[in-house]
Amino acid sequence: MDFAGKDKATYVKETFNAIAGHYDLMNSLMSLGMDKRWRHIAVQRVGARPGMKILDVCCGTGQLSMELGNVVGEEGNIIGLDFSQNMLDVAEHSLAHSPNRDRIHFIQGNAMELPFPDHSFDGVTVGWGLRNLPDLRQGIREMVRVVKPGGKVVSLDMAKPSFPGFKQVYWLYFEKLVPIMGKIWAKKSSAYQYLHDSAREFPSQQELVRIFAECGLTETNYVNLAGGVVAVVIGTKPKD
Template sequence: MTDKTTKTKDTDEQTTHFGFEEVKWQDKQTKVAEVFHSVASKYDIMNDVMSLGIHRLWKRFTISKANIHLGARVLDIAGGTGDLSYQFTQKVGEDGLVILSDINASMLNVGKEKLTNRGCVGNIQYVQANAEALPFGDNYFDCISISFGLRNVTDKSKALHSMYQVLKPGGKLLILEFSKPLLPLLSQVYDQYSFKILPILGKLIAQDEDSYRYLAESIRKHPDQEALKSMMLEAGFDKAQYHNLTGGIVALHIGYKY
């Protein structure tokens, strides 16, 4: 599956998808913001419940592939409640820097409070920013991560280009995201869980059924493994590869800038 934009014949107005709904291009960002304003306070507990805690293993694998060194500069885009950012602060040391970035103020505030309570000071900063236009200098970061956030970006290609610009030569981009299950039976079970059980969990725990229905739909509209790899190469990355996790339900894509 590829990310698709269309133009209506009558108005020549760009449209894109918000889950399975077709919306005006300029409206998607607002709609996504509403979702994450709504779920921010319950985001962590819902991640544990809906993944049975497996998201922690996916993130641990991502950290292991980052190979962060002392003194490194790391940008965690759509970092939300800061799971990856916290681990990065432990890797970069006192002389390094981690920037936890999110377009959504509610998610960023939850992340800042959580990491401050965990003792993260000195080597971390918090920046509200749009992944499509990152407010940093060229060739600045040793590593960039985006975890379960790219599928919510309106213009993914533009965001990938922006990430490439602020990444240092020799740096790497890590994209942890839901993807396409490899086995038909697993795909069927996953669909049943996503569209029948997940919205119910959202209603019971986060008091928000619609946002978690959007979550399931947004995953299905996201580019699959090979399509995302091609998008990374088109954005300028000299090499891209991916690792399927949990049967392809999630994939970690890694892009290199030489």
């Protein structure tokens, strides 16, 4: 993948800083409005309940963090972490208008070195973030490290549809139309070309399940959404 002569971390950070103001609109357009339902399923799969403390890695504009905040209640706590300050600025603006603002906190940080002690969270989520990491396995191992034994790590991300005909139409749409949409609405077609390229290179949902297990998680599985265009991948940290 071409990172314009930069390392992946720098390229990704600059890319998301550039599209932060249009990110939520583009997500809704690209997903045909299904992204909210997908986030709701991720919240269910991490087992969010009132009183829980959950970390949302690569939180971006905070939409998944705020879905989690709706569930954990007044006694719960959600921390959203991202390394793009512009994305966090959008998240903070949205949070200011949320009734859950006292239970959600956004911080800038590096998913490769999470700034938390071992066993700090009841669950960890990451939405559309793993494929942006410079080292996928290191990022997953960090999530495993900070979740409590018995807690779940859940990824919501692009996947690999397998139905003949449908998958060809999907990749054509993603490769040709999405960058045009990005140019029109986000003024940054190259950013949405990167989204296509990163989705192409990202492991399939089946392979990601194997990587979750390799990184120390058990009871690993996945749930296909929208015909396998998107998948939720789940793993549980073994109890001591």
